[in-house]
Amino acid sequence: MPETTIRVAIVDDHPVVREGLRAFLQLAEDIEIVWEAENGDHAVAMAERAQTDIVIMDLVMPGACDGVEAIRRIHGQRPDVRILALTSFQQEQAALDALSAGAIGYLHKDVSPDLLLGGIRQAAAGHMVIEENIWAAAQKAEYARGEATLPMDVASEQSKQTHVESLTQRERQVLAAMAEGHSNKEIGAKLGISEKTVKVHVSHIIAKLNVFDRTQAVLVAVKLGLVDL
The missing domain is CATH 1.10.10.10 (Winged helix-like DNA-binding domain superfamily/Winged helix DNA-binding domain)
Known part of the structure; x- marks a missing residue:
């Protein structure tokens, strides 16, 4: 048994996606799925009362509290919880919005299982997790605007x-x-x-x-x- 278990939550409005992520992540000895949510409001409520290390957050969900807003609220009330955005939309602005709201990483849903698992472990250790092309695009946009939007520890x-x-x-x-x-x-x-x-x-x-x-x-x-x- 691993010395440290990473407590992971899954937030996605598609049951099939949640089930697939759960089935895969449960195979890892160092990961425990502690809760799931189908929308942003539910995720915020769960994160407030449940012991959680990593939240895997879909960005596009119905309702006023989408993924970015849920990231902002969770990060505001539970800054110790690290949020990893996992989305179908591989867009520079979506990445910047998620990172600016408090996410520690941004991955596309077609990412390989090994990279996702590694990303969760990296995020749990406090490291930023961003795919190469998204990172480059986000950095380019950041430099172009002269802003410092990425929550880098450097x-x-x-x-x-x-x-x-x-x-x-x-x-x-x-x-x-x-x-x-x-x-x-x-x-x-x-x-x-x-x-x-x-x-x-x-x-x-x-x-x-x-x-x-x-x-x-x-x-x-x-x-x-x-x-x-």
């Missing part, structure tokens, strides 16, 4: 400095090569190290920058001024 100056100082010189070299678009094999050849060693460095970079994958690592590094594109 936003504060103190946090920025912490992330910068945590990277070793070699990790910075690997990150710079990642920003240039090189594969792990190419990075290894460039730096004179094995591809396996590069993979270890990439894993450390992703962990230290508190991101989901190498694309997010590069985008955060650009934002922090570590590398230039």
Whole structure:
């Protein structure tokens, strides 16, 4: 049995979707489904009184309290609950709305089961979870407007400095090569190290920058001024 169990709630107005998510997630030993809701109002009420770690939230639901509004209300009354938006609409503005309302992540419903499961675990650990193309689009929109809408934990100056100082010189070299678009094999050849060693460095970079994958690592590094594109 796992040392820590992630208490997960599912919010979706389609019973088949809820049933499918429940059936899949119950196969994971470290996940417990604690409640389900078919609309935003029900989700807000359940989140207020039930012990919950992660809420998987559909964004498009009937009624005045849609997914984004439900995220806003739950985040307002229970900031300890982490909300992962899971939607059929892969749109930049929907992602920004969900993240601005307090969601820790945004995934499309056609995401692979393994990525969804990994995303839940990442979110439970406090890491942002966003698919690469959505993250890039959201960042582009953020820069274009000169806004800071994404709830990134690298936003504060103190946090920025912490992330910068945590990277070793070699990790910075690997990150710079990642920003240039090189594969792990190419990075290894460039730096004179094995591809396996590069993979270890990439894993450390992703962990230290508190991101989901190498694309997010590069985008955060650009934002922090570590590398230039």
